[in-house]
Amino acid sequence: MNAFKRALHRPIDHRIAVVGAVTAGALVLAACGGGDDMSGMDHGSSSSASQEAGTSPAKGAFNDADVTFAQSMIVHHQQALEMSQRADGRASDQEVKTLAGQIEKAQDPEIKTMQSWLKSWGKPESPSMDHGDMGHGDGDKPGMMSEQDMKDLMAAKGRDFDRKFAEMMIEHHNGAIEMAKDEQKNGRNAAAKKLAGDVVKTQSAEVKQMQGIVDRL
Incomplete structure (x- = not known):
């Protein structure tokens, strides 16, 4: 009788062992699968971060022309x-x-953007080496108004101000457009070159508008 009971229990024990093994295997596979999924998620995050970095001027390639463009355009703006x-x-x-x-x-906002570029590039907002030239360095930035020009604008009012503002800003914008075109030609950083393109497009349209104002006044 005991032998008969043992015979009955043996298949049951065997089945339990098999079920246990299958269950354990499933858990292992689930864990591995979960690891793969998490790994995939991590890779996705890294890929996304890489893409963001790729569009960030701080992470993208840049050259001296990009740095000069940002430094000069900040002052100009x-x-x-x-x-x-x-x-x-x-x-x-x-x-x-x-x-x-x-x-x-x-x-x-463009000033803030260019300041962030220079910071992330590890470059100063204005080159310390050029401080000695700052007194006449505006010649390197086309369209910049002199101190006297700014005083004359401040002293003007009404129609006189309107005309002076439009005429001076036309010259100022044309200088910015010249700098932006130089960046488009010689720059390397994609975001800096895109901003340069925006400057050319926007300020060219404003120059036409201001010329119309001058003709009207």
Whole structure:
């Protein structure tokens, strides 16, 4: 009888062992599969990060022309902002007022963008080696207004301000366009060259608009 019971139990034990082995194997496979999935997710994140890095000027290739473009255009944009801010309380023409606001809105974020590029590239906002030349270095930045030009603009009001602003900003914009075209030709960084293209397109349109203002006033 005991032998009979053992005979009955043996297949059951065997089946339990088989089931246990299958279950353990399934768990191992699930764990491996989960590891593969997590690994895939990690690779996806790395790929995404790489793609983001690829579009970031900080991670992309750059050369001296890119650095010079950013450093010079920051100073150039800052003066354009200063000129535009002076329209408040001085300009009388509504189109001039609107245009000044548009210039501020467009160029202030671009300044911040270029500052972030230089920081991530490990470059100064303005080359320390060039500090000795800053007094006459504006000649390296086409279209920059002199200190006297800025004083004359500040002293003007109404229609006189409107005309001076438009005429000066035409010259200023043409200088920026020249710098941007140089970046398009000699730069290496994709984002910097794209910004240069945006400058050429936007400021060329504004030059035409301001020429119309000058002709009208």
